[in-house]
Amino acid sequence: MPHDTHDHSHEGMSPSGHPYRQDQDAPLTYFQQMEIAVRELLVEKGVATSAEIADQIARMDDRTPALGASVVARAWSDPDFKARLLADGSAACAEIGIPVEAMKLIVVENTPDVHNVVVCTLCSCYPRNLLGLPPDWYKQRAYRSRTVREPRAVLREFGLDLPTDVTVQVHDSTADMRYLVLPMRPEGTEGLNEAALADLVGRDAMIGVAQARSG
Amino acid sequence: MADAAPFAVGQPVRLSRLVPPGHVRTPWYLRGRTGVIERDLGITGDPEALAYGRTDAPCLRLYRVRFDMGTIWGEAAEHARDRLDAEIFENWLEPVDAP
Numbered sequence: 001m002p003h004d005t006h007d008h009s010h011e012g013m014s015p016s017g018h019p020y021r022q023d024q025d026a027p028l029t030y031f032q033q034m035e036i037a038v039r040e041l042l043v044e045k046g047v048a049t050s051a052e053i054a055d056q057i058a059r060m061d062d063r064t065p066a067l068g069a070s071v072v073a074r075a076w077s078d079p080d081f082k083a084r085l086l087a088d089g090s091a092a093c094a095e096i097g098i099p100v101e102a103m104k105l106i107v108v109e110n111t112p113d114v115h116n117v118v119v120c121t122l123c124s125c126y127p128r129n130l131l132g133l134p135p136d137w138y139k140q141r142a143y144r145s146r147t148v149r150e151p152r153a154v155l156r157e158f159g160l161d162l163p164t165d166v167t168v169q170v171h172d173s174t175a176d177m178r179y180l181v182l183p184m185r186p187e188g189t190e191g192l193n194e195a196a197l198a199d200l201v202g203r204d205a206m207i208g209v210a211q212a213r214s215g
Numbered sequence: 216m217a218d219a220a221p222f223a224v225g226q227p228v229r230l231s232r233l234v235p236p237g238h239v240r241t242p243w244y245l246r247g248r249t250g251v252i253e254r255d256l257g258i259t260g261d262p263e264a265l266a267y268g269r270t271d272a273p274c275l276r277l278y279r280v281r282f283d284m285g286t287i288w289g290e291a292a293e294h295a296r297d298r299l300d301a302e303i304f305e306n307w308l309e310p311v312d313a314p
Contacts, residue, residue, distance in 0.1 A: 148242075152293055152294060167296060170298070171299075174301045174303070
């Protein structure tokens with residue numbers, strides 16, 4: 001009985017003595033109301049069922065950067081695939097069974113001379129089919145405004161300090177394209193198979209704020 | 216407007232300094248700046264019209280335009296030779312030798 005000797009009130013606490021999480025009683029925002037209204041109309045008019053909408057949300061939530069990592073690992077292992085991926089990202093992904101749907105994918109390759117980093121200054125465009133939901137920082141005004149103005153300072157905050165003889169190439173995702181950075185393959189990974197290579201490729205490396213892990 | 220490609224890869228272009236109302240997809244910081252066509256992305260729907268349900272609006276050609284950071288930010292550039300690519304619709308672009 002760890003709590004039986006002191007005298008402060010446990011009112012509002014759970015039986016185990018922890019505070020309850022606050023209920024989300026704030027009024028709905030304009031866009032939350034809009035989303036509910038559109039969703040209910042779609043169901044009422046027979047365009048989609050509630051189950052189909054829930055299933056799509058679950059599919060979106062299930063996507064992870066692992067798909068993108070598998071694309072990178074394939075490109076590292078197969079030079080012909082890499083050439084096709086850089087020429088037409090969507091077609092190359094479809095070729096290995098990754099559903100790109102309407103996404104128009106541009107893959108940009110990091111080299112010893114050029115480092116690519118992706119941002120969407122206007123909103124938060126992101127290759128969700130390959131990387132899942134974007135991290136919160138990707139959607140924040142600080143990342144979106146600073147990456148086009150002082151990308152090197154932003155990258156340093158992510159732990160990536162690039163020498164001045166490397167060109168930083170920023171991609172502002174302003175319209176229909178989605179961008180995937182193909183990181184440089186780490187040295188000493190010649191013997192690794194695709195699955196082991198994919199483990200070296202994190203989400204941040206495919207956005208361009210990090211390098212692939214060296215193992 | 217959307218039939219023949221008005222710009223070629225490598226061609227210098229300048230972005231209009233327009234300030235239209237509405238769902239504008241050309242970032243403010245690039246307006247009036249000069250870059251070169253990096254690639255032609257083909258014909259696509261015009262989001263500035265589609266955002267308002269104008270589905271009969273003509274489709275437009277979309278380009279990737281490459282800028283030097285020094286061109287965008289001038290003296291304030293962090294590293295003038297770094298680069299930035301952005302997708303810009305043809306109706307925002309003009310040849311640099313235009314009056």
